[in-house]
Amino acid sequence: MLDTGVLAQILxxxxxxxxxxxxxxxAFALVLKVVKLWNFAxxxxxxxxxxxxHAALARFGWPTPAAVAFGFAVTLAATLALEVWGLRVLxxxxxxxxxxxxxxxxxxxxAAFALTLVFGTEPVPLFPQILSPTRIVAGIAVSDWDLMAVxxxxxxxxxxxxxxxLSRDGQFMVAxxxxxxxxxxxxxxxxxxxxxxxxxxxxxxxxxxYVYGSRTAVIPTAPLNLMVFAVVAxxxxxxxxxxxxxxxxxxxxxxxxxxxxxxxxxWQNLLLYGFLFVTILFFPRGVPLDRLRAIxxxxxx
Amino acid sequence: xxxxxxxxxxxxxxxxxxxSFNLIIGKAGLxxxxxxxxxxxxxxxxxxxxIHTGLNAVAATLAGGAVAALFxxxxxxxxxxxxxxxxxxxxxxxxxxxxxxxxxxxxTGSQGGLSNIPTPVxxxxxxxxxxxIALAAAAVTLAAIRWIVRxxxxxxxxxMRDDELAFQAxxxxxxRIKIVIFAIGCGIAGIxxxxxxxxFQYVSPEQFEILASGTMLTMVVVGGMGSTWGPVVGAxxxxxxxxxxxxxxxxxxxxxxxxxxxxxxxxxxxxFLRPQGLVPPEPPAPLAxxxxxxxxxxxx
Numbered sequence: 361m362l363d364t365g366v367l368a369q370i371l372x373x374x375x376x377x378x379x380x381x382x383x384x385x386x387a388f389a390l391v392l393k394v395v396k397l398w399n400f401a402x403x404x405x406x407x408x409x410x411x412x413x414h415a416a417l418a419r420f421g422w423p424t425p426a427a428v429a430f431g432f433a434v435t436l437a438a439t440l441a442l443e444v445w446g447l448r449v450l451x452x453x454x455x456x457x458x459x460x461x462x463x464x465x466x467x468x469x470x471a472a473f474a475l476t477l478v479f480g481t482e483p484v485p486l487f488p489q490i491l492s493p494t495r496i497v498a499g500i501a502v503s504d505w506d507l508m509a510v511x512x513x514x515x516x517x518x519x520x521x522x523x524x525x526l527s528r529d530g531q532f533m534v535a536x537x538x539x540x541x542x543x544x545x546x547x548x549x550x551x552x553x554x555x556x557x558x559x560x561x562x563x564x565x566x567x568x569x570y571v572y573g574s575r576t577a578v579i580p581t582a583p584l585n586l587m588v589f590a591v592v593a594x595x596x597x598x599x600x601x602x603x604x605x606x607x608x609x610x611x612x613x614x615x616x617x618x619x620x621x622x623x624x625x626x627w628q629n630l631l632l633y634g635f636l637f638v639t640i641l642f643f644p645r646g647v648p649l650d651r652l653r654a655i656x657x658x659x660x661x
Numbered sequence: 662x663x664x665x666x667x668x669x670x671x672x673x674x675x676x677x678x679x680x681s682f683n684l685i686i687g688k689a690g691l692x693x694x695x696x697x698x699x700x701x702x703x704x705x706x707x708x709x710x711x712i713h714t715g716l717n718a719v720a721a722t723l724a725g726g727a728v729a730a731l732f733x734x735x736x737x738x739x740x741x742x743x744x745x746x747x748x749x750x751x752x753x754x755x756x757x758x759x760x761x762x763x764x765x766x767x768x769t770g771s772q773g774g775l776s777n778i779p780t781p782v783x784x785x786x787x788x789x790x791x792x793x794i795a796l797a798a799a800a801v802t803l804a805a806i807r808w809i810v811r812x813x814x815x816x817x818x819x820x821m822r823d824d825e826l827a828f829q830a831x832x833x834x835x836x837r838i839k840i841v842i843f844a845i846g847c848g849i850a851g852i853x854x855x856x857x858x859x860x861f862q863y864v865s866p867e868q869f870e871i872l873a874s875g876t877m878l879t880m881v882v883v884g885g886m887g888s889t890w891g892p893v894v895g896a897x898x899x900x901x902x903x904x905x906x907x908x909x910x911x912x913x914x915x916x917x918x919x920x921x922x923x924x925x926x927x928x929x930x931x932x933f934l935r936p937q938g939l940v941p942p943e944p945p946a947p948l949a950x951x952x953x954x955x956x957x958x959x960x961x
Contacts, residue, residue: 398749398750400753449933450932456690457692458686458690458692459936461746461749462692462882462928465875466925467925467929469871469872469874469925470921470922470926473872473917473918473919473921473922473925476917476918477915477919477922481914581870581871581872584871591753591754592754630758630761630762633755633757633758634758636758637739640739640747640750640751
């Protein structure tokens, strides 16, 4: 049963499945890096993005690009409202971390309840047809959805890396994430950097919900579970390391995919919570890859 | 009459939940949302013990509290070992993970929930007896928490919450205090779960989902985070509001989300407009006339 064909198929499917997890993780890790906020409101934003796209597609009959643009606009408006009228006020007041935690979490819950009221609890996908055409490439089944998911993720991650490295706003954002007070002394507008971080996170959230929702039916509370994955990956990747978190999301996804070989599918999710505990117990500051590499080199020598 | 008794039982249970959650989040400043899972652990443990071993209700309820307190250690020991926001992250994972376990185990009733929990009291006075027990348990909980927070241990908790670094510099063990407070709060939630299980004779995993954390936060934030009587006010609001909504004759599919929206909106409004809640926290107890403190025998 465990021939290379099966393992390669799981690898490819796992990579494709990891795509939306990477997008959610990058969004979460970026806000944590720049704004220094565990943004539990992201689950609410994910739900808003999905249902806005769903409404545009299924209720208004809009074409896909218009629906995605609508989803982005609605989510961006909600995210910026959260930052301007919520987080900024708490920051100005010098509120404790507990207040930020309660506020972001309750915002997510409010969004879930509001969306339940409007759309009900019946799971809905973005498109009526969630199966996409599949072809066999070197013995591996590759669907159109797989290709779309992987290419969207790679393109967005590459764009973010380039933007952070090459654009002025991106460099300002990195400066603010290092030391916001010092960056402001040098004339960098930290508020603008925060808004930019939230706007970019919204792009990743919308893309992630588009990729996820085009293959899976969603209920308003589903994003809360998806967000936990992003939290674990962010912890594993090391807080402040956006692309490390993305890498951790891929590894976690692959581990979950391969776990079907050894554990029943209904227990698969439990693996994630196991990782959460192991991470917090042994790697609270992320997996120290540099140190592991040094140990490996020393062992080789 | 039974309706009124049931309302009062819910008030009693919710006061226990709110007061214990307030001890964790309001008094000790520990950011956790996993309180519903400890409530669930108490309810399931008591129910399962009563069904499978025939243990009497009091012992089963206390066992529920003990199991909840033990499980709290599983969560707090790894996350409080390191500084930062790890408790709140672990709490989300812990709640979702344990719910996953409960939903998948056959002996807990899986998704369908645990039913046929034997009742220790039967007959027409059943609701009245439970009402007295629930209100007495709530009163004992409030008195015990007040005793803890007004004494030397409470002052240690306040000091730890306000400036942990200074607290540790004085040679105090902040982690131990956090773990103890967390276990006490979770144990009380477990006992409340036992009471719920024996009165309603049915528990299901969906009652303890992450959205239930929102209702508990409502009781604490609206009532007054850190105040002794705040949770009582919060619990009264939490029980009274759904009853008021019932009179609107909304369709059942509307009821739960509308209720949830009102609760979460209340939390948001209070966070911004009245962060101290309806009952602001009392000032700390004076240090005078406490020989133990003068001798430096306070809690560590």
